[in-house]
Amino acid sequence: MRLGLSYRLALVFAVSGGLVVGGLVLLGVRSSREEATHQTERLGKVTLTAVQSLVRSEARQGRLAELGKALEDLVVQARIATIVVRDRKGKRLVGRSDDPKLTAREARPGRALRDVDDGIYDIEGDVELGQRGRGVVQVGLRTDALEKRLDEIGARGVQAGVMSFLAITLIAWLIGLFAGERLERLVGRIEAIAADPQKFRRLGGDDGGDELSRLVAAFNRMGLSLRAETRRRLALETEKRELAAMLVHDLKTPMTVIRSGITLLADMATKSGKREHNRTFELLEMSTARLQRMVEDVLQLAKMEESSALQQEMTDLSALAHACAKDFGLIVKDRKQFLDIAAPEHGIPPVMGDSVLLRRVLDNLVHNAVEHTPSGGRIAIGVRRENGSVLVEVSDSGPGIPPEAREHIFLKFFQKDVKRHVGNVGLGLALCDKVIARHGGTIGIGDAAPKGARFYFTLPVATLATEEA
Numbered sequence: 001m002r003l004g005l006s007y008r009l010a011l012v013f014a015v016s017g018g019l020v021v022g023g024l025v026l027l028g029v030r031s032s033r034e035e036a037t038h039q040t041e042r043l044g045k046v047t048l049t050a051v052q053s054l055v056r057s058e059a060r061q062g063r064l065a066e067l068g069k070a071l072e073d074l075v076v077q078a079r080i081a082t083i084v085v086r087d088r089k090g091k092r093l094v095g096r097s098d099d100p101k102l103t104a105r106e107a108r109p110g111r112a113l114r115d116v117d118d119g120i121y122d123i124e125g126d127v128e129l130g131q132r133g134r135g136v137v138q139v140g141l142r143t144d145a146l147e148k149r150l151d152e153i154g155a156r157g158v159q160a161g162v163m164s165f166l167a168i169t170l171i172a173w174l175i176g177l178f179a180g181e182r183l184e185r186l187v188g189r190i191e192a193i194a195a196d197p198q199k200f201r202r203l204g205g206d207d208g209g210d211e212l213s214r215l216v217a218a219f220n221r222m223g224l225s226l227r228a229e230t231r232r233r234l235a236l237e238t239e240k241r242e243l244a245a246m247l248v249h250d251l252k253t254p255m256t257v258i259r260s261g262i263t264l265l266a267d268m269a270t271k272s273g274k275r276e277h278n279r280t281f282e283l284l285e286m287s288t289a290r291l292q293r294m295v296e297d298v299l300q301l302a303k304m305e306e307s308s309a310l311q312q313e314m315t316d317l318s319a320l321a322h323a324c325a326k327d328f329g330l331i332v333k334d335r336k337q338f339l340d341i342a343a344p345e346h347g348i349p350p351v352m353g354d355s356v357l358l359r360r361v362l363d364n365l366v367h368n369a370v371e372h373t374p375s376g377g378r379i380a381i382g383v384r385r386e387n388g389s390v391l392v393e394v395s396d397s398g399p400g401i402p403p404e405a406r407e408h409i410f411l412k413f414f415q416k417d418v419k420r421h422v423g424n425v426g427l428g429l430a431l432c433d434k435v436i437a438r439h440g441g442t443i444g445i446g447d448a449a450p451k452g453a454r455f456y457f458t459l460p461v462a463t464l465a466t467e468e469a
Contacts, residue, residue: 024164025157025160025164026157028157028160029153029154029157032153032157033150033153033154036146036149036150036153037113037114037146037150040113040121040141040143040146041113043141044121044123044139044141045123047078047080047139047141048123048124048125048137048139049125050074050078051071051074051083051137051139052125052126052127052137054067054070054071054074055067055085055127055129055135055137056127056128058070059127059128059129059130059132060128060130062130062131064093064094064129064130064132067085067093067094068094068096071083071085071094071096072096074096075096075097075098076098079098079142080098080139080140080141081097081098081099081102081120081140081141081142082095082096082097082098082102082105082107082120082138082139082140083095083096083097083137083138083139083140084096084107084137084138085127085129085135085136085137085138086135086136086138087129087132087133087135088132088133088134088135088136090136093129093132093135102120102140105120105140107122107124107138107140108122109122109123109124109138110122113143113146116143119142119143119144120140120141120142120143121140121141121142121143122138122139122140122141123138123139123141124136124137124138124139125137258288259288262284262288310353310354310357310438310439311354311355311356311357312352312353312354313352313353313354313355314350314351314352314462315350315351315352315353315354315355315358316348316350317343317348317350317351317358317383317390317392317459318343318344318345318348318383319345320355320358320359320362321341321343321362321381321383321392322341322343322345323359324359324362324363324366324381325339325341325366325381327363328366328367328370328379331370332370332379335370335373335375336375336376337370337373337375337376337377337378337379338376338377338378338379339378339379339380339381340378340379340380340381341380341381341382342380342381342382342383342384343381343382343383344383344384347385348383348384348385348390349385349390349461349462350461350462351390351439351459351460351461351462352439352460352462352463353439353459354435354439357435357438358435358439358459360431360435361431361432361435361436361457362381362392362394364428364429364431364432365394365428365432365455366379366381366394367428368428368429368455369394369395369396369398369453369455370396372396372398372399372453373396373397373398373452374397374398377396377397377398377452378396378397379394379395379396379397380393380394380395380396380448381393381394382394382395385461386458388460388461389441389458389459389460389461390458390459390461391456391457391458392456392457392458392459393454393455393456394454394455394456395448395452395453395454395455396448396452396453397448397451397452398451398452398453399451399452400447400448400451400452400453401445401453406445409429409445410429410430410432410433410443411430411433432455432457436457436459439459440459440460441457441458441459441460442457442458443455443456443457444456444457
């Protein structure tokens, strides 16, 4: 026959209470024993310090010959087993003991107090011996008083443990019977709130002043708070997804129309092979392209935050880097910049990931480098293997990024503060950070040589590629 929750809880309370009390008693006994041991050790240190001071004082006054009498008095008054003073060569200068049998005893300093087996705890310390230079003082303390006290502590602990164990076991059994029935009502509600916080229903019996009533009240507050927070979070997530979808939907179409209109107007403004208001059209085209990139970044961020799934495939980062360099070639040439690429076509192992998103990361990093590099400057793309990863870096010869702007540069909610230091960076870096993190890699920023910014990220080599290598 299966016991009900009340009886099982009572049994658990009784056993647990007994074990806890037994453990507490054992801890108390151990703590008392350790405290007694520590007191003896502290007493030994104090005694050693006193002896060192006495020896040092007598040595400074050149009275080492009279030191024996002083040590003899100290042995009697402080109940010290042995005191020995040696010079730096180990020669015994003075020695006193409370028992003549211990005169020839060899001290064994360095033993822990718990390892003492002959009843004497030895400690030593350096001391100045005046004209004789530095020496050593060895003090031996008897441990019989400590052993007697430890035996008393153990006996009292056993007596208190037995009584406490029986009393707490009985009390815990009664508490378990009383509390078990009330707690049974919580089980179903706890399971329900764990499965779906929105289905939480308030539990009665929280109007008393005892601990269980307070527990029920706390459970009700927690459930109500969790239900409200869950609903709020779901509403925010829904609004965020709807806002991103509406934003992308509403912006992509007019952006396409605007770009087409700018192209048409540019063609209409071209006379005799020369376009009038050329700078105006360049600004319009550049701003439109930037706005379109922002829209695409918002779309990608929304997709990544909504789903953790990635298109997993073998991806050649070196090939992505060459394709990216080719696409930016005309832009760099038009801005009178130089683009260098160091990405060997062979020897770079593939990584496992979404090639579209990884290409997006490269595009964003190169685009930022182009934006912040002046005319005549250089942009460099590099790909190389580094231990068990592939390192991709994009550097430029622009003004660089100051240290105070680097901490939050990859966080989309801190872009305003970043722009104050380095100008426009959009949401591209936030997207880069999320993409690389989702692929299990790392992304960072540093200084380029001789100046400028260096963005880099690493991705782990694909498993199959690692095994073949």
